[in-house]
Amino acid sequence: MAVLDTRSTDDLTDEALAALGARFETASAAEIVAWTVERFHPQMCLTASMTDAVLIDVAVAVEPAIEVVFIDTGYHFTETMETLEKVRRRYGLNLRIMTVPHYEVPLWQSDPVNCCSPAKVFQLERALFGKLAWMSGLRRQESDTRRQAAIVSRDSRGLIKVNPLATWTDLDVQGYIDDHDVPVNPLLMKGYPSIGCWPCTRPVKAGDDPRSGRWVGQAKTECGLHDEFAHDGSDEFGAYEVEQV
Numbered sequence: 001m002a003v004l005d006t007r008s009t010d011d012l013t014d015e016a017l018a019a020l021g022a023r024f025e026t027a028s029a030a031e032i033v034a035w036t037v038e039r040f041h042p043q044m045c046l047t048a049s050m051t052d053a054v055l056i057d058v059a060v061a062v063e064p065a066i067e068v069v070f071i072d073t074g075y076h077f078t079e080t081m082e083t084l085e086k087v088r089r090r091y092g093l094n095l096r097i098m099t100v101p102h103y104e105v106p107l108w109q110s111d112p113v114n115c116c117s118p119a120k121v122f123q124l125e126r127a128l129f130g131k132l133a134w135m136s137g138l139r140r141q142e143s144d145t146r147r148q149a150a151i152v153s154r155d156s157r158g159l160i161k162v163n164p165l166a167t168w169t170d171l172d173v174q175g176y177i178d179d180h181d182v183p184v185n186p187l188l189m190k191g192y193p194s195i196g197c198w199p200c201t202r203p204v205k206a207g208d209d210p211r212s213g214r215w216v217g218q219a220k221t222e223c224g225l226h227d228e229f230a231h232d233g234s235d236e237f238g239a240y241e242v243e244q245v
Contacts, residue, residue, distance in 0.1 A: 009160055013144045015154055015159075020030050024151040025167065029058045032151065032164040033135070037063045040133040040160070044068045045096070046116070047136050050083045051195045052184040053090070055137040055165055069118055069127045069134075075197035084186045088130055090183055098123035099121055125157075133160035139168050142194065142210055 012020075026033050034064055036044060037059075038218060045067040059066050088095050100123060128134055140147050155161045165173070177184060187195050191203030193210035209216050 009158070010156070012154070012160060014154075017150075017154060018209045020152050020193050021150055029055070029164040029168070030062060032162060033059050033062045035131060036135060036160075036162045036164070037066065041066065042129075043131050044133040044135070045131060047071075047127070047134060047186075048087075049137070049195065050080050050087065050176060050185055051137075051188065052173070053083075053087045053182050054173055055135065056087060056091060056093070056177075057180055057182050058136070058164065060093070064092070067096055067122075069096050069098060071100070071123045073120060073123075073197050075098050075103065075199055075200075077187060077195065077198045078183075079185055079187045080195060083183060086183050096127065098127050126223060130158065131159060133162060135162045135164060137165050139164045139165050139173075141169050148212060 015212055020035075024035075026066075041063055042065070046055060048056055050070065056068060065090075073082075087093065102223075125160045138146060138149055140149050149166050151164070151166045152160065152162050168176075176182065185195055192201060193204055195201060
């Protein structure tokens with residue numbers, strides 16, 4: 001007879017999360033991942049953009065069966081999709097690809113300001129349905145807007161969000177890549193330190209903000225996946241109904 005999983009996050013109050021965050025400031029990424037896996041697996045996942053596979057490399061060493069979520073917007077660079085396949089083969093990933101439906105007129109043309117809601121945020125909602133927690137590779141050094149990013153927090157859905165690499169510097173990332181021969185997106189070597197969809201991602205000049213190549217000419221700085229930085233109090237999903245799967 002199946003055993004009902006009655007785990008919850010009710011004990012993770014704001015005070016408890018703050019205490020965990022303080023403890024994790026000096027913990028390794030592997031230790032943070034191990035806590036997350038022990039507490040929530042398999043009701044959790046890891047989201048990946050395929051800029052590099054650093055967090056995947058750390059996570060699968062802790063739990064090879066961890067679910068890795070990739071959102072295929074339909075507008076990714078060829079290099080990103082090739083990196084996805086390379087990473088999948090390298091680690092034998094438990095990979096879940098969230099695919100955006102085809103639109104006759106591409107979203108980035110018909111509604112460039114709100115394109116990310118159905119193309120990314122909606123797909124994340126689908127991927128997180130039934131989950132208790134999720135991890136991302138977000139780091140504080142990536143941009144000024146992310147400098148206060150928490151290592152562990154509760155997101156707007158009530159799920160626990162964990163950023164095991166939050167304290168890592170660019171040098172930490174590069175050192176790990178070199179030491180562990182981690183796959184990276186070749187666009188990194190072509191002036192793209194932050195890689196999103198091709199219609200709204202541009203190369204960045206040396207010394208500029210790594211995310212300054214995203215949404216050039218727009219006030220936008222986040223796609224909405226990390227709602228602690230992007231939420232403005234409005235309905236992010238507009239007329240797009242969130243499907244429960």
